[in-house]
Amino acid sequence: MKIFLDTANRDEIRQAAEMGVLDGVTTNPTLAAKEKKPFRQQILEICEIVKGGAISAEVVSTDYDGMLREGREVTSWHPSVVVKLPTTPTGVRACHTLSREGIRVNMTLVFSASQALLVAKAGAYFASPFLGRLDDISHDGMALLRDILTIYKNYNFSTEVLAASLRHPLHVVEAAKAGAHIATMPFKVFEQLFKHPLTDRGLEAFLKDWEKARESLGDIVEAIPQSGTRKTGS
Numbered sequence: 001m002k003i004f005l006d007t008a009n010r011d012e013i014r015q016a017a018e019m020g021v022l023d024g025v026t027t028n029p030t031l032a033a034k035e036k037k038p039f040r041q042q043i044l045e046i047c048e049i050v051k052g053g054a055i056s057a058e059v060v061s062t063d064y065d066g067m068l069r070e071g072r073e074v075t076s077w078h079p080s081v082v083v084k085l086p087t088t089p090t091g092v093r094a095c096h097t098l099s100r101e102g103i104r105v106n107m108t109l110v111f112s113a114s115q116a117l118l119v120a121k122a123g124a125y126f127a128s129p130f131l132g133r134l135d136d137i138s139h140d141g142m143a144l145l146r147d148i149l150t151i152y153k154n155y156n157f158s159t160e161v162l163a164a165s166l167r168h169p170l171h172v173v174e175a176a177k178a179g180a181h182i183a184t185m186p187f188k189v190f191e192q193l194f195k196h197p198l199t200d201r202g203l204e205a206f207l208k209d210w211e212k213a214r215e216s217l218g219d220i221v222e223a224i225p226q227s228g229t230r231k232t233g234s
């Protein structure tokens with residue numbers, strides 16, 4: 001499963017990218033507005049940090065011509081840019097047009113299996129069901145994700161399912177178990193994926209024991225043979 005960050009914050013994106021586990025970024029107008037910087041500059045900086053990743057940039061037009069204009073514009077900025085369109089009838093129509101031009105489209109704000117079916121038929125590159133927002137209103141977001149994956153499998157759609165609006169690490173794990181192609185998450189959730197109290201406690205104990213026996217154990221770095229001095233055949 002690919003891991004995307006759901007943020008436009010450069011520091012967060014850089015930290016995750018440096019770990020070598022980041023495949024892309026999803027921005028949206030709310031996230032971009034927090035950064036107080038020209039949108040084009042934000043997107044280009046993110047593309048430079050996540051080299052070869054898929055970086056979603058969302059349009060704000062709600063009419064067909066405006067969506068096409070913005071979609072063509074943002075995808076001309078950098079080859080990594082994927083245009084994000086809302087799942088409205090106009091958005092689906094624009095998705096169809098842009099996809100036929102070879103532009104990658106991420107259809108966002110997907111809340112039902114029927115919407116997911118339509119965006120796949122329109123040629124969407126990614127379909128983004130918002131799991132957390134469904135859970136927030138007592139609907140089962142994970143059940144929707146599973147339904148979409150079943151439908152796409154039944155008909156061999158190539159659209160990738162991007163599990164979005166994830167609120168906690170279990171959302172990520174459940175999305176992976178269901179077979180989502182991608183999970184996008186806020187940086188806080190990304191950090192939580194690493195955490196386990198037994199890892200921290202275990203490491204603390206290892207280091208304490210080593211410190212106690214340091215005299216007899218010696219320096220581990222010096223114990224590693226220099227290149228060319230290692231004996232072979234023993």
Ligand code: E4P
Nearest residue numbers: 006026027028133164165166
């Ligand atoms: C995805 O592309 C969206 O930006 C995002 O996942 C929305 O998440 P939220 O419900 O936490 O705002």
